[in-house]
Amino acid sequence: xxxxxxxxxxxxxxxxxxxxxxxxxxxxxxxxxxxxxxxxxxxxxxxxxxxxxxxxxxxxxxxxxxxxxxxxxxxxxxxxxxxxxxxxxxxxxxxxxxxxxxxxxxxxxxxxxxxxxxxxxxxxxxxxxxxxxxxxxxxxxxxxxxxxxxxxxxxxxxxxxxxxxxxxxxxxxxxxxxxxxxxxxxxxxxxxxxxxxxxxxxxxxxxxxxxxxxxxxxxxxxxxxxxxxxxxxxxxxxxxxxxxxxxxxxxxxxxxxxxxxxxxxxxxxxxxxxxxxxxxxxxxxxxxxxxxxxxxxxxxxxxxxxxxxxxxxxxxxxxxxxxxxxxxxxxxxxxxxxxxxxxxxxxxxxxxxxxxxxxxxxxxxxxxxxxxxxxxxxxxxxxxxxxxxxxxxxxxxxxxxxxxxxxxxxxxxxxxxxxxxxxxxxxxxxxxxxxxxxxxxxxxxxxxxxxxxxxxxxxxxxxxxxxxxxxxxxxxxxxxxxxxxxxxxxxxxxxxxxxxxxxxxxxxxxxxxxxxxxxxxxxxxxxxxxxxxxxxxxxxxxxxxxxxxxxxxxxxxxxxxxxxxxxxxxxxxxxxxxxxxxxxxxxxxxxxxxxxxxxxxxxxxxxxxxxxxxxxxxxxxxxxxxxxxxxxxxxxxxxxxxxxxxxxxxxxxxxxxxxxxxxxxxxxxxxxxxxxxxxxxxxxxxxxxxxxxxxxxxxxxxxxxxxxxxxx
Numbered sequence: 001x002x003x004x005x006x007x008x009x010x011x012x013x014x015x016x017x018x019x020x021x022x023x024x025x026x027x028x029x030x031x032x033x034x035x036x037x038x039x040x041x042x043x044x045x046x047x048x049x050x051x052x053x054x055x056x057x058x059x060x061x062x063x064x065x066x067x068x069x070x071x072x073x074x075x076x077x078x079x080x081x082x083x084x085x086x087x088x089x090x091x092x093x094x095x096x097x098x099x100x101x102x103x104x105x106x107x108x109x110x111x112x113x114x115x116x117x118x119x120x121x122x123x124x125x126x127x128x129x130x131x132x133x134x135x136x137x138x139x140x141x142x143x144x145x146x147x148x149x150x151x152x153x154x155x156x157x158x159x160x161x162x163x164x165x166x167x168x169x170x171x172x173x174x175x176x177x178x179x180x181x182x183x184x185x186x187x188x189x190x191x192x193x194x195x196x197x198x199x200x201x202x203x204x205x206x207x208x209x210x211x212x213x214x215x216x217x218x219x220x221x222x223x224x225x226x227x228x229x230x231x232x233x234x235x236x237x238x239x240x241x242x243x244x245x246x247x248x249x250x251x252x253x254x255x256x257x258x259x260x261x262x263x264x265x266x267x268x269x270x271x272x273x274x275x276x277x278x279x280x281x282x283x284x285x286x287x288x289x290x291x292x293x294x295x296x297x298x299x300x301x302x303x304x305x306x307x308x309x310x311x312x313x314x315x316x317x318x319x320x321x322x323x324x325x326x327x328x329x330x331x332x333x334x335x336x337x338x339x340x341x342x343x344x345x346x347x348x349x350x351x352x353x354x355x356x357x358x359x360x361x362x363x364x365x366x367x368x369x370x371x372x373x374x375x376x377x378x379x380x381x382x383x384x385x386x387x388x389x390x391x392x393x394x395x396x397x398x399x400x401x402x403x404x405x406x407x408x409x410x411x412x413x414x415x416x417x418x419x420x421x422x423x424x425x426x427x428x429x430x431x432x433x434x435x436x437x438x439x440x441x442x443x444x445x446x447x448x449x450x451x452x453x454x455x456x457x458x459x460x461x462x463x464x465x466x467x468x469x470x471x472x473x474x475x476x477x478x479x480x481x482x483x484x485x486x487x488x489x490x491x492x493x494x495x496x497x498x499x500x501x502x503x504x505x506x507x508x509x510x511x512x513x514x515x516x517x518x519x520x521x522x523x524x525x526x527x528x529x530x531x532x533x534x535x536x537x538x539x540x541x542x543x544x545x546x547x548x549x550x551x552x553x554x555x556x557x558x559x560x561x562x563x564x565x566x567x568x569x570x571x572x573x574x575x576x577x578x579x580x581x582x583x584x585x586x587x588x589x590x591x592x593x594x595x596x597x598x599x600x601x602x603x604x605x606x607x608x609x610x611x612x613x614x615x616x617x618x619x620x621x622x623x624x625x626x627x628x629x630x631x632x633x634x635x636x637x638x639x640x641x642x643x644x645x646x647x648x649x650x651x652x653x654x655x656x657x658x659x660x661x662x663x664x665x666x667x668x669x670x671x672x673x674x675x676x677x678x679x680x681x682x683x684x685x686x687x688x689x690x691x692x693x694x695x696x697x698x699x700x701x702x703x704x705x706x707x708x709x710x711x712x
Contacts, residue, residue, distance in 0.1 A: 005047040005072065010037035011098075011108040012048050012090075015056040018178040019071045020165040021092045030085040031059070036107040038075060038088055046075040049096060049112050052179055063101045069183045072096040072114060092165075095182065117161050119187045129160055132191050135198045136167050142205040146170045160187035168194055171201065229280050245281035249273065252293055261301035265457050269296040292394060295401060296455065298409055304463060305413040307373045309340040314370035321366045322359050323503060324496045328352070331487050332367060339465075349442045351423070351468040351481075354489030357539020360469040361421060363489075367467065368417035375417050376407040380434070381425035389437035391454035401454040404441060404461070415463035423480075424470035435477050442466055442483045491538025498527045505544045513551040518566065520554040522547075525571035533581035534574070546578060553577045584609075592698050595690035599682035600703035601674070609701060611668050612682050614690040619662025627667030630675025636705065637665050640684035643708055644691065653691055663687065680706035 012027075012034055019025050029035055041048040051070030058065050077089040095115040102109040119125070133155055140146045150170060157163045168181050177197060184190040252273055256266065272293050279286040314336050318329045335350060352360040361377065368375035383389075383403075392399035400406070408414060426434050440446045447461035468484055470476060492500065502524075510517055535542040554567040569577065599610040625637050641663065648655055665683060667674055681704040689696050704712040 005045060005114075007111045008102050008109040009047055009049045009072070009112055010040045011066070011101075011110045012037050012050055013061045013066055013108065014050060014052045016052075016175060018052050018175060018182055019050045019073060019090070019092045020169050020178075020182060021071055021094050022162060022165055023071075023092045023169050024076070025090055025092070027088050027090060028085050029088055033060075033107045035086060037109075038078065038086065040107055040109075041075050042078065047093075048073055048075060048090065049098065049110055050090065050092065051098065052175065066098070067179055067183075068098050069115075069179075070096060070098070071182070072112060095185070115185060117185050117187055119160060121158075121160065125160055125188055128188060128191050128195075129163055132163065132167065132195050132198075135195055135202070136170075139171075139198050139202055139205070142202060142209065143172075145172075160191060163187075164190040164194055167198075171197060173197060225280055225282070229282065248290075249277055252276075252297065255297050259297055259301070260303070261296075261299075262458075262460075265296060265301060265455075268457050269293055272296075288394060288399075292454075295405075295409070299405065299455075299459070300408060300412055300414045301459075303413055304415045305373055307371050307415060309336050309371055311337055311340070314367075317366050317370040318363075321362060321369075323500045324492060325359065325363075325489060328363070328487055328489055332363070336367075336371065349444075349466045349468060349484045351470060351484035351486050352489055353470045353473055353486055355471060355491055355538035357537060357541035358489045358491060359539070360489060361419065364417060364419040364467045364469070367465070371417065371465070373415060373417045373465065374411040374413045375419070376411045377419040377421055378403045378407050379421045381422040383426050383434050384428060386434050386437045387453065389434050389441065391452040393453045394456070399454055401452050402437075404450070405452050405455065405459065408459075408464075414460065415465070417465045417467065420466060420468045422470065423468040424472050424475045435480050439479055439483065442468075442480070492540060494528070494531055497531045497535075497540055497543055498524065500540050501527050501530075501543060501547060505540065505547050509544070509548045509551045513548070513555050515551060515555060515558065516563075519558050519563070520551060521566060521568045522550065523568075523570050526569045526574050529571040529574045530578070532585040533583055534578055536583050550577050590698075592695040594693055594695045595686055596698075597682050597686040597689065597696050598698065598701040599679050600701050601676075601679075610674070610679065610682070612679065612686045613666045613668065614683075614686040615664050615666075616690050617662040617664060618660065620660070621658045622662045624662065624664045625666075626664070627670045628673050629667060630673065632677050633667075633675050633679055636677055636680040637683050639708060640680055640687055640706055643684055643706060643710055644687050646708070647710070651688060651692060657691065663690070677705040678703045680704065681712045 012029070014027075017025070017027075029038055037048060049070055050073045051066050051068075053061050054065050054067065071092040072094050073090040073092045075088060076091050079087045081087060095117075096112040097115060098110045099113050100111040102111065136154055137151050140148060140151055154163065154166055157166055164181070164187055168178065171194070173181075181190055181193055184193060256269055256273065259266075261269075272289050276286060276289045276293065279289065311333060315329075315333060318332065322329070332350070352363060354360055364377070365375055387402065389402045389404060391402035391405060401409075404418075407418065408416070420438070423435075423438070426438075428434070440450055441461060444462065447464075449458040450461045451458055473481065473486065501522075506522065507517075510520065530546050531543060534546050537543070550569060557567050558565050575581065595614040595616075597612050599612055601608040601610040623638065623641055625634050629637075644651065644653075645658060648657060665686065667679075682702050684706050685696060685702065688694075706712055
């Protein structure tokens with residue numbers, strides 16, 4: 001409907017407000033020009049132009065400070081207040097565009113053009129209006145800030161332009177968004193913008209509702225717990241029971257006062273105890289905090305054992321506990337002597353490397369005994385998770401400190417001998433790399449401030465004497481190996497094994513099996529037979545098991561025949577107790593044969609005899625290699641054949657002997673993988689023997705790589 005106004009029209013500049021058509025708005029007018037504009041409107045026909053300022057902070061706006069599109073309104077009511085400003089009630093009539101600003105010192109006047117949008121109500125527009133109505137209904141129900149009666153009023157509006165203007169005044173929009181909708185003349189486009197704003201507001205309201213419900217539920221739960229706890233406390237008081245929780249906190253505070261620990265650890269523990277005071281004793285969080293405080297108070301922060309390094313005593317203990325290993329013992333004594341002189345442990349970390357059963361772990365125990373320190377051992381075999389070393393963060397359920405801190409608590413001192421066993425058996429997965437976590441532990445420059453994730457404060461590991469053990473260096477990461485000094489423990493010789501059997505293993509097994517030394521006599525030939533034919537290892541574990549078997553067999557005879565019975569075992573009677581020999585010893589073959597040569601091989605259990613067989617078959621010059629050989633060993637066979645072919649004249653072979661034959665080289669025990677270059681000379685000798693028909697002496701064994709020039 002067109003408004004009956006006459007240009008020019010007084011202008012009322014609005015701050016932080018946009019008035020829409022059909023909207024009735026109360027305004028408090030205080031600026032002098034604005035008051036005069038209202039008065040001038042009343043003198044004429046009550047019409048006034050309502051336009052928003054671009055910046056509300058501008059006190060005396062100019063043309064550029066006012067939006068060009070506003071609402072033509074009518075002054076409905078005016079009330080003068082006692083303190084100066086006036087309260088005016090205006091009703092928006094229609095959109096209008098400012099065409100021209102007129103100069104006037106008393107008030108702002110403008111020439112305006114009324115905007116009356118006309119639109120055909122199509123089926124698509126009706127669908128849009130229905131969607132807007134439904135969305136507005138959801139908005140009102142969620143927001144609860146708009147009177148629900150507005151839903152019925154809005155649903156009754158059939159004009160799309162009036163519908164848009166009636167809804168937009170109910171939305172909580174920014175000034176820029178409202179001005180944008182006011183300037184959108186086309187009603188369908190205006191409805192789409194309003195629909196988008198309503199959907200955004202509904203999403204925000206839904207999130208707010210979820211948050212309110214969650215907070216309400218948590219508050220109800222907390223209030224319920226508090227009420228029940230107060231009830232329980234009152235009942236305990238009536239029954240005369242003690243408040244165990246308060247007594248426990250008081251006990252923790254007393255322990256903290258008496259505990260010798262660093263300041264940062266003390267402050268953190270004190271903070272957790274104060275936090276515990278504010279909690280309900282039945283809450284899950286209280287249990288987590290209590291466990292943390294228990295760990296902090298049980299660790300040996302500054303507690304050390306009275307260690308004293310006595311080189312003579314250490315030498316005697318090493319000799320008493322271990323036979324042989326002279327170079328290893330010498331290096332350990334050097335290490336202890338330096339520690340005694342320097343007085344600090346900022347030396348190298350020892351890493352004992354050798355095959356199983358040679359005494360790596362027991363050497364660590366001997367070092368602890370010789371220095372009078374506590375001994376702790378952590379098995380790292382199969383450890384995949386970094387948290388096993390550094391601990392779990394307290395946010396996780398069932399969190400605990402890492403193995404380093406756990407072992408120190410077990411030791412009860414901050415300066416034990418700490419054996420990291422099987423350091424080469426660690427691996428990594430998606431949970432991290434434990435070997436990387438060990439870098440800080442084993443670095444003397446860093447481990448004074450070792451940070452366990454569970455404790456979340458620094459722990460001084462610089463007083464700990466770390467010793468590592470490994471079977472194989474190849475699987476230890478290079479950065480970790482750089483922090484350690486490698487001490488190799490080779491396998492025991494036959495004589496050393498016999499001496500260890502007589503001096504250590506025999507006495508140990510006699511005691512463990514309840515025998516007296518007079519009940520069982522094992523002579524040297526029996527020990528030699530067991531070492532040669534019943535065990536094949538670098539260490540002495542299988543040897544100890546064999547001696548244990550002899551002791552058990554002897555125990556049966558002693559029980560059957562009386563304690564005075566003496567069981568005597570020599571080389572000839574070993575098979576009676578241990579069964580048939582498990583391994584061959586001595587020469588590999590019983591007689592000299594063509595194409596069969598004995599080689600020497602190295603394994604982690606010691607030396608082995610390696611038989612290489614070659615046979616000649618009719619064929620076309622092919623070389624066949626079997627026996628589960630690796631790439632390097634197969635290349636050695638091909639190099640040996642090339643050498644033999646190049647020396648055919650010297651060896652008395654026809655020049656083209658290989659054209660009509662096939663050569664088959666085989667290494668027995670085909671289920672066992674074999675590799676390495678040192679079988680080259682053995683293969684060449686086997687080839688020459690097979691081609692010339694000359695047998696090789698079975699008592700000769702050889703090893704070495706052969707070149708194409710025949711150098712070994």
